[in-house]
Amino acid sequence: MIIKRLATALLVMFFASFLSFSLLYLAPGNVAEAVLKEQLGFEPTEDEIVAFMTRYKLDKPFFIQYYIWLRLFVTGKLICPQTGESVTGEFLYRFPVTLSLAFSAVAFAACFGIPLGIVSAIRRNSIIDSICRVIASVGVSIPSFWLALLLILFFCVKLRILPVFGLGLKNLILPTIALGLHLFASITRVTRGSMLEVLSQHYILVSRAKGLPEKMVILRHGLRNAVIPVITLIGLQFGHLLGGTVIIESIFSLPGIGKFLMDSIFARDYIAVSAFVMFIAFLFVIVNLIVDVLYTILDPRVRVE
Amino acid sequence: MASTLEYYYPFLLDLASEFRSKIVSPSAVEPAWSTSGELVKYIGTGQFKLAEYVKDQYAVLERNDEYWGEKPKLEKVVWKAIPDAHALVMALKTGDVDIIGAPEHHSAVPYEEVPKLQADEDIEVSWQSYGRFQVIRFNCYVEPLDDVRVRKAINYAVDRGTMVKELFAGIAEPANLPMCSWFKYGPIIEGYEYNPEKAKVLLEEAGWIDSDGDGIREKDGKELEVELLIPQGEANADVVAVYLQSELKKVGIKLNIVSMESSAASEKRKKGDFMMYVHHSGCIPWAPQGILWQNHYTKAEGYYKHFHTDELDELIENVYTTRDDAKRDEYYQQVWKTLNDEAAQLPLYDIVKVVAYRDCVKGYNHAATMYKMDLTSVEIV
Numbered sequence: 133m134i135i136k137r138l139a140t141a142l143l144v145m146f147f148a149s150f151l152s153f154s155l156l157y158l159a160p161g162n163v164a165e166a167v168l169k170e171q172l173g174f175e176p177t178e179d180e181i182v183a184f185m186t187r188y189k190l191d192k193p194f195f196i197q198y199y200i201w202l203r204l205f206v207t208g209k210l211i212c213p214q215t216g217e218s219v220t221g222e223f224l225y226r227f228p229v230t231l232s233l234a235f236s237a238v239a240f241a242a243c244f245g246i247p248l249g250i251v252s253a254i255r256r257n258s259i260i261d262s263i264c265r266v267i268a269s270v271g272v273s274i275p276s277f278w279l280a281l282l283l284i285l286f287f288c289v290k291l292r293i294l295p296v297f298g299l300g301l302k303n304l305i306l307p308t309i310a311l312g313l314h315l316f317a318s319i320t321r322v323t324r325g326s327m328l329e330v331l332s333q334h335y336i337l338v339s340r341a342k343g344l345p346e347k348m349v350i351l352r353h354g355l356r357n358a359v360i361p362v363i364t365l366i367g368l369q370f371g372h373l374l375g376g377t378v379i380i381e382s383i384f385s386l387p388g389i390g391k392f393l394m395d396s397i398f399a400r401d402y403i404a405v406s407a408f409v410m411f412i413a414f415l416f417v418i419v420n421l422i423v424d425v426l427y428t429i430l431d432p433r434v435r436v437e
Numbered sequence: 438m439a440s441t442l443e444y445y446y447p448f449l450l451d452l453a454s455e456f457r458s459k460i461v462s463p464s465a466v467e468p469a470w471s472t473s474g475e476l477v478k479y480i481g482t483g484q485f486k487l488a489e490y491v492k493d494q495y496a497v498l499e500r501n502d503e504y505w506g507e508k509p510k511l512e513k514v515v516w517k518a519i520p521d522a523h524a525l526v527m528a529l530k531t532g533d534v535d536i537i538g539a540p541e542h543h544s545a546v547p548y549e550e551v552p553k554l555q556a557d558e559d560i561e562v563s564w565q566s567y568g569r570f571q572v573i574r575f576n577c578y579v580e581p582l583d584d585v586r587v588r589k590a591i592n593y594a595v596d597r598g599t600m601v602k603e604l605f606a607g608i609a610e611p612a613n614l615p616m617c618s619w620f621k622y623g624p625i626i627e628g629y630e631y632n633p634e635k636a637k638v639l640l641e642e643a644g645w646i647d648s649d650g651d652g653i654r655e656k657d658g659k660e661l662e663v664e665l666l667i668p669q670g671e672a673n674a675d676v677v678a679v680y681l682q683s684e685l686k687k688v689g690i691k692l693n694i695v696s697m698e699s700s701a702a703s704e705k706r707k708k709g710d711f712m713m714y715v716h717h718s719g720c721i722p723w724a725p726q727g728i729l730w731q732n733h734y735t736k737a738e739g740y741y742k743h744f745h746t747d748e749l750d751e752l753i754e755n756v757y758t759t760r761d762d763a764k765r766d767e768y769y770q771q772v773w774k775t776l777n778d779e780a781a782q783l784p785l786y787d788i789v790k791v792v793a794y795r796d797c798v799k800g801y802n803h804a805a806t807m808y809k810m811d812l813t814s815v816e817i818v
Contacts, residue, residue, distance in 0.1 A: 159700075159701070160700065160701040160704040160705070161698070161699075161700025161701050161703060161704050162700065162703075162704065165700070165703060166699070166700050166703075169703075174723070175731070177731075177737075178738060225492065226493075281523055281524075281527075284524065284527050285527065288527060288531050288533075289527055289530050289531050292531060295531075295533060296524060296527055296528045296531055296533045297517070297519055297524060297528060297533065298494070298495075298517075299494065382520050382521050383521045383523070383524050384524065385494070385517070385518060385519045385520060385521070385524065387492065387493035387494055387518075391520065392493075398698070398699070398700065399700070400700050
């Protein structure tokens with residue numbers, strides 16, 4: 133069963149990379165020109181372009197190029213035309229940054245969103261509930277880049293309590309908020325809805341009738357069932373999160389894979405982009421696996437299958 | 438090109454151009470002395486040594502005490518990578534960085550931020566003109582721009598003075614010549630002044646009349662419509678394009694703005710699939726000769742839809758091969774006259790390099806070229 137899943141995953145990864153390879157290859161624009169123009173600050177001459185393309189074998193026919201790419205990628209020797217260094221190296225250098233950013237955004241969203249959703253559900257239609265719902269609506273509507281700049285303006289320029297850019301624990305605070313706000317709002321709403329549905333179930337009535345303390349009713353019996361859609365949500369939103377890191381990484385100068393991927397696309401660097409797509413697809417496989425495992429822990433009905 | 442000429446005057450200028458040639462130590466490549474070897478070490482000869490380099494984050498430079506020339510006052514420079522322009526400005530405001538705009542060749546500090554920075558007591562702003570104009574190139578082989586009267590009319594129709602004052606708070610200077618006049622061999626001719634009446638007369642002469650009263654001229658049933666191609670990220674091009682649109686409408690020309698991602702725009706331009714393209718007139722020392730060669734010399738095979746004639750090709754060849762300085766200047770002036778008379782381009786304004794720094798930074802001087810950063814006399818007090 134696991135083997136079947138892995139095989140499907142591998143197929144998806146390769147198909148995704150082939151698709152991105154072809155699309156970027158066919159797109160107008162030339163990787164040699166884009167990269168050289170960036171490096172020189174000026175338009176390159178035809179000779180320079182030809183030299184660059186020969187060096188990275190970009191002048192060969194399409195399928196030969198793909199075959200070379202495949203061979204080099206699998207053996208770990210693929211070189212990224214943008215930087216002249218190993219593609220795997222570029223990914224591993226930047227991946228920890230994006231991972232910590234995404235992870236802390238999810239943690240922030242969950243740690244604040246789930247309790248807020250629970251409170252909202254318990255105290256339904258009260259003032260607290262209204263406030264929480266407003267926060268959720270606002271959170272979903274604010275664009276992340278605008279929020280990021282606003283946060284910098286307020287916390288860094290006006291209050292001077294946080295640094296603008298760089299890497300470090302303090303540096304992660306603002307990017308986490310900017311990136312995690314959407315997810316936080318979504319989690320709040322989903323938790324609220326899910327909790328309301330669960331709390332109206334018969335087994336909740338039974339556990340109250342049994343004489344269990346309210347806290348246990350809510351957390352052990354209510355939340356455990358209500359949190360399943362939230363896990364689904366996080367798994368689904370993971371892709372958005374990765375996409376959102378592009379803007380956040382640019383604004384806060386965090387050297388992550390999001391920004392590098394964007395730069396590669398602008399530079400038409402299909403060699404690096406396809407490799408990154410492979411890695412990211414692999415990430416998705418892992419995330420989906422984790423989500424499935426969490427299901428089996430939380431929901432016994434899934435285990436029997 | 439150099440191999441077919443006996444004498445190539447810009448040889449030293451090309452060597453001095455930052456981006457055309459870099460001097461590499463033979464032992465920095467593997468295998469040593471091989472021109473197709475791989476760069477394995479950074480060996481430089483400058484005022485600062487590279488002490489630490491963290492990719493995409495920062496570099497630490499230390500003063501090179503063995504430098505042959507004037508040693509800089511600073512002991513250490515930390516060069517941080519900040520990709521976003523707004524974050525850059527905010528980093529200066531908070532004091533996380535001391536100086537911005539110096540390493541990039543232009544437009545690191547957006548013009549619209551300058552008044553706000555000037556208002557800040559702790560920050561000083563300074564700018565320098567390097568004679569690099571933002572210029573719009575015409576595709577002289579497509580209708581209606583194949584008619585020189587239309588190109589001239591466009592040049593007369595734009596009020597560059599007002600544009601610079603309104604859009605850039607007077608920071609940049611208006612430009613109406615194909616190349617900066619204070620360059621050596623620069624044009625000493627009169628450019629196009631703002632004269633919308635003359636523009637209208639020229640368009641009427643060319644047969645473009647507004648027959649249906651909608652404000653746009655027509656000829657043979659076709660509207661006088663031109664398209665401006667902007668590569669995304671080109672400094673200030675968006676605001677300038679909108680201004681141009683309104684100026685051209687006043688004389689009856691419809692301007693369509695097409696903003697495209699820079700690789701795609703570049704490809705269109707190479708194919709000749711454009712009418713007007715936002716470009717620039719080059720930086721010293723590669724201007725004026727290099728730009729002339731790349732844009733108007735047919736055998737350079739760069740941009741074959743820009744203005745080309747056999748006479749112009751011959752003039753450019755003469756420019757490159759004449760030994761006599763005075764004669765070379767004559768040839769240059771003929772080139773400028775041709776380009777100006779044929780209105781092969783629409784010059785807009787002088788792109789100045791803006792640098793902003795905190796007032797603890799003393800002694801900053803603008804470098805000799807746009808690409809360089811001169812920190813020799815800088816000290817922090």
